[in-house]
Amino acid sequence: MRVNAARYARVFFAARCVVALLSVGLGLLVWAFARQLYGARGALLALSFYAFAPEAIAHAGVATMDLATGLAFLASVFLFWRFARTGRRGAWAWTALAVGLALLTRFTAVLLAPLLVVLAAAYALTGRVRHPGRLWLGLALLLPAALVILDLGYLGRTSFEPIGRWHFVSRSFQSLQHAAPWLRLPLPNTWVGGIDRQAVESQSGATPTYVLGRIHSEPVRWYFPFAMLIKWPLGFLLALLARGMSFIPGWGRHRWRHELFLLVPVAVLLGAGALANLNIGIRYMFPVLPFLCVWLGGLGATRRRRRAPSAARPPIVSGGIPPARARRALGPVLGVALAFAQAAESTAAAPWELSFFNLAAGGPGGGDRLINDSNVDWGQGLIALREELARRGIRRVHLAYHGTADPAVYGIDYVPFLGGTPGPESDWMAVSSYYFVGLPQRMMTPRGPTPQSVRFDMRALWARTPAARPARCMYLFKIR
Numbered sequence: 398m399r400v401n402a403a404r405y406a407r408v409f410f411a412a413r414c415v416v417a418l419l420s421v422g423l424g425l426l427v428w429a430f431a432r433q434l435y436g437a438r439g440a441l442l443a444l445s446f447y448a449f450a451p452e453a454i455a456h457a458g459v460a461t462m463d464l465a466t467g468l469a470f471l472a473s474v475f476l477f478w479r480f481a482r483t484g485r486r487g488a489w490a491w492t493a494l495a496v497g498l499a500l501l502t503r504f505t506a507v508l509l510a511p512l513l514v515v516l517a518a519a520y521a522l523t524g525r526v527r528h529p530g531r532l533w534l535g536l537a538l539l540l541p542a543a544l545v546i547l548d549l550g551y552l553g554r555t556s557f558e559p560i561g562r563w564h565f566v567s568r569s570f571q572s573l574q575h576a577a578p579w580l581r582l583p584l585p586n587t588w589v590g591g592i593d594r595q596a597v598e599s600q601s602g603a604t605p606t607y608v609l610g611r612i613h614s615e616p617v618r619w620y621f622p623f624a625m626l627i628k629w630p631l632g633f634l635l636a637l638l639a640r641g642m643s644f645i646p647g648w649g650r651h652r653w654r655h656e657l658f659l660l661v662p663v664a665v666l667l668g669a670g671a672l673a674n675l676n677i678g679i680r681y682m683f684p685v686l687p688f689l690c691v692w693l694g695g696l697g698a699t700r701r702r703r704r705a706p707s708a709a710r711p712p713i714v715s716g717g718i719p720p721a722r723a724r725r726a727l728g729p730v731l732g733v734a735l736a737f738a739q740a741a742e743s744t745a746a747a748p749w750e751l752s753f754f755n756l757a758a759g760g761p762g763g764g765d766r767l768i769n770d771s772n773v774d775w776g777q778g779l780i781a782l783r784e785e786l787a788r789r790g791i792r793r794v795h796l797a798y799h800g801t802a803d804p805a806v807y808g809i810d811y812v813p814f815l816g817g818t819p820g821p822e823s824d825w826m827a828v829s830s831y832y833f834v835g836l837p838q839r840m841m842t843p844r845g846p847t848p849q850s851v852r853f854d855m856r857a858l859w860a861r862t863p864a865a866r867p868a869r870c871m872y873l874f875k876i877r
Contacts, residue, residue: 412460420457431694443694451753469499484528497546551585567596627758632738678771696732762869776800778868799829
């Protein structure tokens with residue numbers, strides 16, 4: 398990091414360009430899926446909801462795997478939907494490739510196994526499957542095919558050694574090791590090691606959860622629904638409500654069986670999130686977002702249901718329920734209006750969408766006492782802090798920074814604040830929102846990260862108005 402300080406920002410910018418391209422691909426996939434279901438207008442509406450979603454914009458600009466995970470999930474389900482409809486071998490091959498790449502993208506892709514089984518069963522129960530035998534055979538063959546792709550991605554580094562010889566650090570894998578030491582896993586060694594490491598962080602009580610101003614040692618099961626209510630724009634939430642209200646009376650059985658491929662993944666992912674022990678950011682539920690954006694395309698659907706015979710149509714009573722044609726026309730108008738409302742709320746938060754909160758939760762950067770962690774502060778404020786210090790003529794600052802980069806790499810002259818009374822080196826102090834609310838974490842210093850997590854009691858500053866909020870994830874105070 399320090400050796401490459403001169404090109405540090407350029408290297409990360411190159412990595413972010415890759416993620417931005419993945420976001421373009423995900424947007425096109427949202428459009429294509431919605432076009433298959435709802436026609437051209439519905440596809441454009443779905444794409445609008447995705448393109449102006451603060452979560453999508455935020456994660457398209459950082460070098461992480463959250464957006465890639467959303468792309469992998471939607472691509473796997475979309476291609477499996479095409480295979481279930483047609484039973485063609487080519488569609489199956491593309492599905493197998495997508496599932497294998499999903500496993501290479503993130504460990505949570507293991508949820509695709511139960512998800513696809515549920516989708517196949519639900520679709521088969523509709524009675525409209527053309528080739529039931531091909532559907533179940535193809536589903537059974539997806540697992541070995543995906544494992545082959547996973548092994549190829551790790552260059553065949555699979556030892557097939559009994560797990561009794563492995564060294565595991567998580568309780569779950571240690572239990573499996575004691576129960577079946579003879580078991581041989583057809584999985585790459587480092588992939589299993591990664592899941593083992595992730596399992597440690599996901600153990601109950603291992604990672605604190607911050608919600609509603611309190612730090613919980615145990616997971617909060619309603620964390621993700623609550624985070625969505627305050628992190629997603631009001632226009633998007635109202636669109637989901639409108640879509641849900643019009644869903645049951647507005648669509649025939651033929652549409653319902655296809656929309657299973659949108660709603661079942663959302664239910665499975667939300668259920669897995671409720672059972673998870675890692676509540677540190679809405680980003681873990683990012684794959685839900687593109688499925689919902691496709692579903693919202695139904696507000697602008699151009700396809701009509703067949704008209705009932707004249708004798709079967711109920712008469713229209715003055716002052717009663719509006720005609721069906723009027724109700725169908727209301728959906729696109731309402732969808733466009735809510736898409737514009739989301740775009741306005743999202744654009745007002747630019748360019749710091751990562752710390753976005755909707756207006757009901759306090760607006761951009763205003764909900765960090767409700768939830769925090771990667772919902773607000775991912776260490777993205779160093780450049781904004783540097784610019785704010787330069788604008789105010791501040792040469793040195795006391796800094797409690799939550800992030801893995803050394804602020805000196807970005808040209809910030811700082812004194813790490815590790816507690817107590819700030820020294821005379823500076824009259825200013827900057828605090829990351831993560832530390833400001835009292836969350837513990839190791840801190841980066843000029844000598845490297847601190848050996849243990851540090852935690853501060855910043856309540857004395859909570860009532861004070863900061864001089865600035867760089868990137869809406871940091872607080873800058875003049876302390877003397």
